[in-house]
Amino acid sequence: MTLTQLQYVIALSKENSINDAARKLFISQPSLTAALKSLEQEIGFDIFTRTRNGISLTVKGAEFVGYARSVIDQYDILDAKYISKSSIRRTFHVSMQHYTFAVNAFVEVIKQYGMDEYEFEVNEARTYDVIKSVRDRKSEIGVLYTNDFNRNVLEKVFAESGLVFTPLFDCHIYAYMHRSNPLSKKRKVTLDELNRYPCLAFDQGDHNSLYYAEEVMSTYEYRQIVHANDRATMLNLMVGIKGFTLCSGIICEDLNGTDYCAVRLDTDETMTIGYLSRKATVLSEMAEKYIEELGKYRDYVLK
Numbered sequence: 001m002t003l004t005q006l007q008y009v010i011a012l013s014k015e016n017s018i019n020d021a022a023r024k025l026f027i028s029q030p031s032l033t034a035a036l037k038s039l040e041q042e043i044g045f046d047i048f049t050r051t052r053n054g055i056s057l058t059v060k061g062a063e064f065v066g067y068a069r070s071v072i073d074q075y076d077i078l079d080a081k082y083i084s085k086s087s088i089r090r091t092f093h094v095s096m097q098h099y100t101f102a103v104n105a106f107v108e109v110i111k112q113y114g115m116d117e118y119e120f121e122v123n124e125a126r127t128y129d130v131i132k133s134v135r136d137r138k139s140e141i142g143v144l145y146t147n148d149f150n151r152n153v154l155e156k157v158f159a160e161s162g163l164v165f166t167p168l169f170d171c172h173i174y175a176y177m178h179r180s181n182p183l184s185k186k187r188k189v190t191l192d193e194l195n196r197y198p199c200l201a202f203d204q205g206d207h208n209s210l211y212y213a214e215e216v217m218s219t220y221e222y223r224q225i226v227h228a229n230d231r232a233t234m235l236n237l238m239v240g241i242k243g244f245t246l247c248s249g250i251i252c253e254d255l256n257g258t259d260y261c262a263v264r265l266d267t268d269e270t271m272t273i274g275y276l277s278r279k280a281t282v283l284s285e286m287a288e289k290y291i292e293e294l295g296k297y298r299d300y301v302l303k
Helices: 004-014 018-025 029-043 057-083 100-113 128-135 151-160 229-240 285-300
Strands: 049-050 054-058 090-096 118-124 139-147 163-172 175-180 199-202 225-228 244-247 262-265 270-278
Touching: 004 018, 004 029, 004 057, 004 090, 004 225, 018 029, 029 139, 054 057, 090 128, 090 285, 100 118, 100 285, 128 139, 128 163, 128 270, 139 151, 139 163, 151 163, 163 285, 175 229, 199 229, 225 229, 229 244, 270 285
Parallel strands: 090 118, 090 139, 199 225
Antiparallel strands: 049 054, 139 270, 163 270, 175 244, 175 262
8 A cells, every 4th residue: 555546545536537536646547547456455345436427435435535634644744844844734624513612613723823824624514424524534523412312322323433522511401592582581491481482403314313413302392393404594593483492502692693592491401512533543733722712611501
């Protein structure tokens, strides 16, 4: 296995055909095909499936490409620092459930490091996709929650994916809503009171298990429930149909404005916010700084 082969595989993963990848790599199609075949024979499985419509990654191939990207990234850094002594744009990628505070922490990291020498990427994603992104090394950190209901199941998924979940802080549960909702003026609300209004939940796609739900109390039988797939739509539904969703209660008015609020749910149940990372991996300086920024939200919870 060579660095060149890994670079070829990464290039192939971005294209739909070997011919297209060969053109971008400035090599012949037979040479690229031979290099790929040699690598697949060496590792003992197919990285890509070939069809009349082109190529696509296999499940094991996607995992392999994730590791290949990590190796090439580290090599580029070593080359820039010790061999060519050239500058290189460092990257930092994060995936998260739909948390404004996690985005805000990401913003703070960008402000501290700047964008001249660094490339940043943040993805708000479904629970399964957050896990998959860290597993496949597309993201260095994944932010999500666990609670008494989903913890055992998710920890098994984390372990099978070679990941570790590190708790940051525990939170009470809040109903997040627009200030036009009549319940917004209350100090606490019950589930019975909330049940007069539509519950808003993030759609989890093909992995729509209750264990992957982004909203706590997912087993409760809500009278009305509406699924959406992005945070902007959620905010619009809170205005249009007086909907609510359940959350950590951490409000970032700098990003969402002052038209929304969080009302404490009358329950003793809590949720644990934490981050996913790969086992036996040393986190980058930016990842450590991001975790530090996330940790600052401890002051907002359990008051």
